[in-house]
Amino acid sequence: MPGKTQSFHLNATLIRSDATRHRPEGGLVFWLAALVALGVFCVDAFTPLDIAVAVFYVVVVLLVASSGSSMAVVGTTVAVGVLTLAGFLFSHGSDYTGSSIARCVVSLLAIGSTSILSLRNLAKTAQLHEQIDMLNLTHDAILVYDLGGKITFWNHGAETLYGWSAAQAVGQRIHDLTQTHAAAPLDEIYATLLSNGHWSGELQRVRRDGRAVSVMSRLAVWRDAKGEPRAILATNNDITLQKQMAEELAEQQKELRAAIDAIPGMVWSASNEGDVMFVNRRWQESGIDTKDRGADLWAGLVHPDDLSRMRGDWRASVTSGRPLDNLSRVRQRDGRYRWMHIAAEPQRDASGAVRRWYGVNTDIEARKRAEDALTRSEAFLVDAQRLSKTGSIGVAPENGEMIWSNEAWRIFGYDPASEVTPSLALILARTHPDDRAQVEAAHRGGDTPAPLIDLEYRLVMPDGALKYVHYVAHLGPPASTDLAYVGALMDVTDSRQTQEALARSMAELAHVTRMTTLGEMAASMAHEVTQPMAAVVTSGDAALRWLNRVEPDVEEAARSIGQMIKSARRANEIVRQIRAMAQKRPAAFTRIALDDVVDEAVELMAREFQRNGVRCDVQRSREKPLVHADNVQLQQVVINLLMNAVQAMAEREGAPRRVVVATQMLNEQEVQLSIEDSGPGIGEQDRERLFNPFFTTKANGMGMGLSICRSIVEAHGGSIGLDAAAAPGARFLITLPLESAQEEIVT
Incomplete structure (x- = not known):
């Protein structure tokens, strides 16, 4: 493992050379070397040993090499070489054999090789000493530690920074010795270091005297010939004072910024070329987007009518170096513009050239009357x-x-x-x-x-x-x-045409509904017309009898004729109402009494009530409320609701059938008409859709009756709805504006 051996040798050499190179060397090494050389010579020259005893002169060379002197090594090599030859001559005389000569040559080669290697080692050591001296000359703290964190090198800069000498630090674990803390976990730092081969960042450490220091650390991985990581080289700089100064500077800048932000004007600064670089908080409070600063910042700030003049004045000041003095309208957060005095003064360097511009925009709205502008x-x-x-x-x-x-x-x-x-x-x-x-x-x-x-x-x-x-x-x-x-002028032709088409459709549909209702009421209406006509005939016969008497009773005959006229008028009124209901005509709004509308509708429904066994109670308001409405349309609404009530109660056999129609004043502006029956009521699941077109609960219903009722009521400015609290039947509530509170409605 040559790479690993080289690595450990290098680190050991650095440490030994740095720690021991200045120890004083006495003559003990040379005396010991002399004694060893003398002993080897005596054994080689005066004993009959048939071995290469002179090889042990290598020990002498190594002892002398440990002194660190190259000259001493060279001299010792020459001396032991001479002793080797002398010992050979003394021990063999003139009897030179091949084996003895070979042993002598081997000894000389061993001595020479050892000397050469020692000289090379001394040269390398001297080079390492120079490198260590160079590392110790720097003010940076340089240290080397293995992958386990154990320190193997500690220069003078590290001694100065951390307070421990090299002898005290070497062999200690760096993070335990200095109590290292970092923003990121140390494991993550090591992972990054091994992955990238280097890492730099800020570390917090503790000196020997207990004082905390901030250091900027730069780490590098040393790898052997096979690329395996073997050691970590760290260069540290004390940035404690720099950080303190930076924090103090940041605090001063913060205080200065707070003071500038407290100024009521819009403070700003610009480069010598006129690009805005700094603005205070008043700009943000005014709703100005200052992310993209520069010369174009004025485009989003100054009123378009004033922008050209403002830019001209600003360019003239930047070109000439004269102070800026301009009046322009400046935009606010709410979009309005306020008059401001925009002023700026140049800051010049020693040569008189403009270095920077400092300006402030002062609000002069009260004096300038921005509204007039x-x-x-x-x-x-x-x-x-x-x-x-x-x-x-x-x-x-x-x-x-x-x-x-x-x-x-x-x-x-x-x-x-x-x-x-x-x-x-x-x-x-x-x-x-x-x-x-x-x-x-x-x-x-x-x-x-x-x-x-x-x-x-x-x-x-x-x-x-x-x-x-x-x-x-x-x-x-x-x-x-x-x-x-x-003002605003809107073209509503399309919507008006749509409304008119919808109104025509609703009128057609309402007319169809009325005709359907009349068809359902045909038998009742025929009975209502037949009854007064029969009364006319009866009264006519009675009048003839009174007149044909021997002494005609004119008074009784006149009474019978009056009854005939009353019955004929009643029949005529019934026919008129039927024709009005069946007639297709536009709505005609007039001033009518709501109670009269109810009475006429109940009268038309009288036969239906009688045929279905329904009792109808009418409760009239004492105030006799007047509404501005179309009589036929309101009658259609009431009749439709009464017909629904009769049909709903027809399904309840043996139960009482009763309808209550009531009018009452709600307030000075509105009157309410309620129609309540004793039928089964409306299911909760059907209430939301009750007034939707084509929705019906009847087997043969069209689902348009209540929808038309709502359209008619809303066209009269009112509302119609179902009283959810009514039980057990259904109770419909119609609210209409009083005639005195209702503006004229044109349909």
Whole structure:
């Protein structure tokens, strides 16, 4: 194992040479060498031993070589060579045999080889001494330890750094001796070292005097000829003072930064070329993204209208070295701009050249009135776009001049590239004749402008196409803009056409439902019409009898004729109601009494109640609430709910059948109509879908009755729902706005 032997020899040599090279050598070695040489000569020259006794002169050479003197080795070699030849001559005289000559030659070769090897070893030792001296000259702490951590070399720098001498340290385990601590586990550090062949990092260690030190350690693995790791070379530097200075500097920088951040202005610094390099916390508080600093930082900070002037002033200052003095609008976190005084002073070096710029942006909003500097386009964008994502319109307060966005030009059908100036006249020229009055009144406003304009009107385009538009506008704040109104104009043609188609479909469906209901009530209605007609006939016969008497009883005849007229009117009213229910016509909203609607519906359902054995109780409100509604549509809702109640109770044999219809005032704004039956009720699983189109619990139902009822009620500004607390039957609640609180609804 030559590599391993070489490694151990090198380490041992380093240690021995460093630890013992300066020990004083006495003459004991030379005297011992002389005695050995004398003994060997005497034995070789004066005894009849037939062996190569002169070979033992090698011991003499080695003893002299241990003194470290090359000259002494050379002299000793020559001397013992002479003694070898002399001993040969004395012991053999003139009788020289081949074997004796061979022994003499072998002895001389052994002495010469030993001398050469000793001289080479002394040369290597001298070289190692020089290397050790060089290692001891450095201020770095250099040490060598094996893979087990045992120290094999410890230079003067290590003695100075850690306080232990080489004699005290060699043979100790480095991590036990210095109480090593690192940010990462030592096992991980060794794994990285063996994997990469080197490692560097910061270690915490303890000196001999107990003082902790921080060292920057650089480790390298020494490998033998086979590549096997044999030892670790470590170079350590004391960075304790550097760390303390760095920590103090960081603390001072922290305090300085805190002081700079406390300044109410936006403090900054820039290079001599004008690139912003440092900003204080006020920049982040203002919502400025300072990640990408440099000359372009002003582009995200300064108002676009002021940016060109700001950049010009800044470039002029950087070029000439003159201080910067500029007034510009600077963006805040909320997107608004505030006037600021941007000033900067140059820092110059010894030659007078600008080294760095230091500046501060001071808020002068109160003095400059930033609101007065906001442009009309800014107010238009902020306010109009807040109201709508479509066309925008701005109106000046004094002369009524307008600003239109490109989308507004498109909606009105004008070319924005033309020389036409936006005006009310252009709007009225496109407005439908029937809507011009309300559009003109809304835009002119009169002496007291309305705070909010919200109207829908129609536009007639040059090709005859009809557009529906929705215009919303509000008064602009006079302190921040010169616009009286800022608003949004939305093209709602598609949605309006969809609504009209849906309304026509619902009207058709409602009419079909009414016809279906009339079909179900045909027998009852025929009975209701037959009954008053039979009363007319009976009263007519009675009147004739009273008149044909010997003395005609005119008073009784008149009473019978009055009954005839009353019965005929009742029959006519029933026919009118049936025709109204069956008639296909648009809704007609009028002022009606809700109780009258209920009475008429109950009257139409009287025959159904009688045929199915249902008792109907009507509980009227004392206030006689009035609603703005379509009488036929509300009757359809009540009849539909009453018919559902009758059909639900028809399935309950032997149980009482009762319907309660009640009206009551909820508050000064609303009235409630409730219809409750004693049927089986609505299952909990069906309540969520009860008003959905095409959902029904009846075997032969279409599932549109309750959906149409909800559409009718909601069109009247009310709501309809199921009272989940009602038991055991079902209780429907209809809430309608009172006529006094309801605005006119146009369907």
